[in-house]
Amino acid sequence: QNNVPNTFTDAETGIVFNSWGIPNGSPQSQGGWTFGMALPSDALSTDATEFIGYLDAAGWCGFSLAGPMTNSLLITAWPHEDTVYTTLRYAGGYAMPDKYAGNAEITQIRSSQNSTHFSLVFRCKNCLQWDHNGSTGGASTSGGFLVLGWVQAFPSPGNPTCPDQITLEQHDNGMGIWGAVLDENVANPSYTAWAAQATKTVT
Numbered sequence: 391q392n393n394v395p396n397t398f399t400d401a402e403t404g405i406v407f408n409s410w411g412i413p414n415g416s417p418q419s420q421g422g423w424t425f426g427m428a429l430p431s432d433a434l435s436t437d438a439t440e441f442i443g444y445l446d447a448a449g450w451c452g453f454s455l456a457g458p459m460t461n462s463l464l465i466t467a468w469p470h471e472d473t474v475y476t477t478l479r480y481a482g483g484y485a486m487p488d489k490y491a492g493n494a495e496i497t498q499i500r501s502s503q504n505s506t507h508f509s510l511v512f513r514c515k516n517c518l519q520w521d522h523n524g525s526t527g528g529a530s531t532s533g534g535f536l537v538l539g540w541v542q543a544f545p546s547p548g549n550p551t552c553p554d555q556i557t558l559e560q561h562d563n564g565m566g567i568w569g570a571v572l573d574e575n576v577a578n579p580s581y582t583a584w585a586a587q588a589t590k591t592v593t
């Protein structure tokens with residue numbers, strides 16, 4: 391995936407994202423994925439605590455906000471019928487991650503899906519510093535550089551309509567850690583107005 395971000399504007403919401411991804415058709419992942427991030431206007435000088443995320447993927451996908459699977463806040467997302475579900479997770483080892491115990495929260499701005507892919511635009515509040523039962527860490531935006539991790543997989547989660555109780559098999563459609571450079575387009579004066587559109591809670 392790219393390290394230097396692409397910048398794109400989501401047509402439906404007008405939100406401007408820095409994005410990284412693997413194109414559909416590449417050997418690392420069938421279907422490909424895109425992860426985008428928008429940050430508060432001062433995020434390149436003061437560490438942000440939240441972001442607006444964009445993701446587009448096939449199957450289910452997961453992102454680590456520190457890079458590795460372990461000791462990092464994990465976002466897992468999957469489509470089921472006409473809804474995209476998410477769950478925030480945390481893993482002490484390479485096994486089914488626990489439900490994250492801290493106060494982070496995902497609310498949705500929009501989602502869509504077709505026969506192969508789903509996409510989601512969401513606000514992730516309190517997601518850039520974490521505390522899972524005393525295991526703490528964070529992702530610092532003021533350095534203009536994040537280390538992020540991705541996974542993608544095809545077998546649908548078990549209990550798909552109940553994010554707290556999903557079951558997963560080990561991901562089977564690629565994984566990796568990448569350095570995500572942030573450029574000036576990631577921090578936007580419209581962030582507060584965009585974040586206010588995140589009114590949909592899917593639990």
Ligand code: HEM
Nearest residue numbers: 452453454458459464465466484485486539540558559560
């Ligand atoms: C890597 C197992 C769920 C994120 C790995 C690896 C294993 C593993 C064994 C290392 C593989 C290697 O290096 O060859 C599992 C199992 C899961 C699970 C058994 C569930 C039953 C998840 C979820 C996420 C995730 C839900 C994110 C939301 C990652 C990431 C990596 C990874 C980012 C690559 C970075 C690293 O090696 O730490 N996983 N995983 N995993 N996993 Fe998982």
